[in-house]
Amino acid sequence: MDITVHERIRQEVADNPVVLYMKGSPVFPQCGFSAAVVQILSHLGVKFKGIDVLADPGIRQGIKEFSSWPTIPQLYVKGEFIGGCDIIREMYETGELQQVLEQKGVPVRV
Amino acid sequence: MAMDAAMIERLIKESLPDAKVSIEDLRGDGDHYAAHVVSAAFRGKTRVQQHQMVYQALRGRMGNELHALALQTGAPED
Numbered sequence: 001m002d003i004t005v006h007e008r009i010r011q012e013v014a015d016n017p018v019v020l021y022m023k024g025s026p027v028f029p030q031c032g033f034s035a036a037v038v039q040i041l042s043h044l045g046v047k048f049k050g051i052d053v054l055a056d057p058g059i060r061q062g063i064k065e066f067s068s069w070p071t072i073p074q075l076y077v078k079g080e081f082i083g084g085c086d087i088i089r090e091m092y093e094t095g096e097l098q099q100v101l102e103q104k105g106v107p108v109r110v
Numbered sequence: 111m112a113m114d115a116a117m118i119e120r121l122i123k124e125s126l127p128d129a130k131v132s133i134e135d136l137r138g139d140g141d142h143y144a145a146h147v148v149s150a151a152f153r154g155k156t157r158v159q160q161h162q163m164v165y166q167a168l169r170g171r172m173g174n175e176l177h178a179l180a181l182q183t184g185a186p187e188d
Contacts, residue, residue, distance in 0.1 A: 033178075069158075070165050070173035086181050087157050 005062035013076040017106055018048035021063045022073040026050040033085035034073045040092045041075075045109030046101060078104045113176050114140060118168070125167035126151050136180070144180040153185040160184075 013019050018041070024030030026038050026048070041048050053060035053072050064070055067081045075082045082100065083091065091097035101108050115133040122131050122145070129149040136142040145164070152160045160183040165172045172179060 064173065068162055068165075070170070081158065083158055084161070087161065090157070090182070 005058045006066060009059065009063060009066045012049075012051065013079045016049040017078055017104075018046055018101075019076045020048050020050050020073055021053055021059070021076075022050055023052065023054050025052055030054060031072070033071075036085055037073045037075060037088050040088060040097070044092075044098060044101070046106060077101060077106060080104075113171065115143065118143065118145065118176070118179070121169065121171075122147060122164060122167045126163065130186075136178075141176075142178040143176070144182070146182045148184050148186050150186055152183055157183065 020026075020034075020037060020041065022029060022031070022034035022038065024034060026042075029035035029038050038050070051059065053063060060072070063072070063074060067074055069081065069084060071084050073085055073088075075084075075088055077100065082088065082097075088097060091100070098108050098110070115135055118133055119131045122129055126147070126149045128151070129147050132146045134144045136144055147160075147164055151163065155163070161181050164181055164183060168176065168179075
């Protein structure tokens, strides 16, 4: 993988507690899977940085290699890849997502 | 760009021979599937790792020919 792309991603997920790589923006998601994760995070009152992969082909490809994960969206908390849409949805439903966020020191609205 | 359900099941079973796989074609368009995969190989693995194992079994097709595959994975209960 392009070393600068890799480095940019690493920096981004290190600098921001919660980062969502997605299609479109948090206000205008361009894919139902991305929209679903935005909705969950918003519902939990979690502040996050959304990164639109459609705006940057290098990041769009690079993020898949970075995490060995073939699809978008991808959620990172404190630098750690947490999952894509299915996993986030499942974790939200079981309450595990809220736990992980709190354990990592991210405030969640209950 | 579509893939049939039997092909998805075959690829998963090639990598995870003990897997119980059920696949549903969500829209009947051969492009949006939901798969439920149960395999002893998932035991002790995180969900991310389990899904990565399935993606690996699909050898790069996920995100390309295969647009949408909602995954649910787990180890068999004793």
